[in-house]
Amino acid sequence: MFELYVVMVFMIIGAVVAVRLRGLLSSVIAVGAVGLGLCVMFLLLRAPDLAITQLVVEILCLVILIRATIGRGISRLQPKANRWILAAFVIFAAGFLYAAYLAIRQVPDFGGALMSTSQFYIANTLSKVKAANIVSAIILDFRGYDTLGEATVLFTSVIAVLAVMRRKGRKKIDERDEPNS
Amino acid sequence: MRGMSLIVKRITKYTVGLIMLFGIYIVLHGHLSPGGGFAGGVIIALSFIHLILAFGRKDAEKMIPGKFLALGESFGGLLFLGLALIGLASGVFFLNFFHSKGTPFNLLSAGIIPLCNIAIGLKVGAGLFAVFMVLALFRIDEKEEK
Numbered sequence: 001m002f003e004l005y006v007v008m009v010f011m012i013i014g015a016v017v018a019v020r021l022r023g024l025l026s027s028v029i030a031v032g033a034v035g036l037g038l039c040v041m042f043l044l045l046r047a048p049d050l051a052i053t054q055l056v057v058e059i060l061c062l063v064i065l066i067r068a069t070i071g072r073g074i075s076r077l078q079p080k081a082n083r084w085i086l087a088a089f090v091i092f093a094a095g096f097l098y099a100a101y102l103a104i105r106q107v108p109d110f111g112g113a114l115m116s117t118s119q120f121y122i123a124n125t126l127s128k129v130k131a132a133n134i135v136s137a138i139i140l141d142f143r144g145y146d147t148l149g150e151a152t153v154l155f156t157s158v159i160a161v162l163a164v165m166r167r168k169g170r171k172k173i174d175e176r177d178e179p180n181s
Numbered sequence: 182m183r184g185m186s187l188i189v190k191r192i193t194k195y196t197v198g199l200i201m202l203f204g205i206y207i208v209l210h211g212h213l214s215p216g217g218g219f220a221g222g223v224i225i226a227l228s229f230i231h232l233i234l235a236f237g238r239k240d241a242e243k244m245i246p247g248k249f250l251a252l253g254e255s256f257g258g259l260l261f262l263g264l265a266l267i268g269l270a271s272g273v274f275f276l277n278f279f280h281s282k283g284t285p286f287n288l289l290s291a292g293i294i295p296l297c298n299i300a301i302g303l304k305v306g307a308g309l310f311a312v313f314m315v316l317a318l319f320r321i322d323e324k325e326e327k
Contacts, residue, residue: 049220052207052215053220056223139217141292155304161311
């Protein structure tokens with residue numbers, strides 16, 4: 001449990017640094033550090049499937065962020081301090097912490113008390129599906145419908161990116177609207 | 182954007198195949214070891230992104246035509262949906278037919294799960310690589326216009 005707290009403090013520090021830094025490249029790298037900390041945490045909790053997926057998606061997101069955002073000349077942010085934003089943050093943070101306190105008291109102990117559904121999966125995967133990797137058996141056999149929905153979400157997002165970034169309907173450089181108008 | 186230096190290009194030529202092989206391994210062994218279609222597909226997409234980052238857009242576009250991306254994305258999605266619909270012929274959506282053949286812990290086991298992994302890997306790899314390609318292209322077009 002001790003390593004978990006170390007990684008968690010590292011991730012919190014990384015997130016705070018990512019918010020506070022002015023340079024966009026440094027922020028993106030700090031976000032990447034948070035994601036890698038999450039990957040290490042999945043490894044410590046013995047969830048290698050999630051660790052591989054987290055690591056790989058984190059690298060892909062970092063490459064896309066650096067290439068598509070930094071490369072287009074947006075390198076610095078100008079944050080605007082506003083006391084209304086600060087007040088709203090304090091109110092929402094207090095409400096969230098209270099709700100989290102109420103919820104966490106109901107949660108079973110860390111790593112204990114599995115539900116009957118997951119007990120069923122653990123007992124029956126090898127005899128019913130004959131797959132050695134139980135996570136794969138759950139997401140593609142017992143819960144295949146959810147995975148189909150997930151694939152549909154990914155398909156829709158790819159189509160949306162291609163539609164927004166398409167070349168045909170884009171304006172020429174001289175008839176483009178003024179920014180901030 | 183003509184790509185990076187000669188050293189980077191040379192090393193990329195040697196490593197990109199290994200990265201892609203690792204992605205294919207992760208996809209095919211999704212039902213035996215950690216990983217699966219999604220993670221393996223993203224690794225395959227990263228191998229192509231590696232190629233684009235090292236060689237620049239123009240040279241890399243010759244190696245990977247854009248039609249393959251559309252084909253892979255659509256074919257992967259349709260294959261996954263088709264596997265689900267075949268089960269409907271026996272009455273249940275996503276029925277794992279022929280799961281009784283094959284022994285556990287072998288490569289040929291677990292019924293339709295390897296096929297689903299291949300479909301998802303194809304779809305995720307092509308889709309995420311298309312997203313990266315479009316974002317990179319967008320930046321370059323804007324620079325050429327100015």
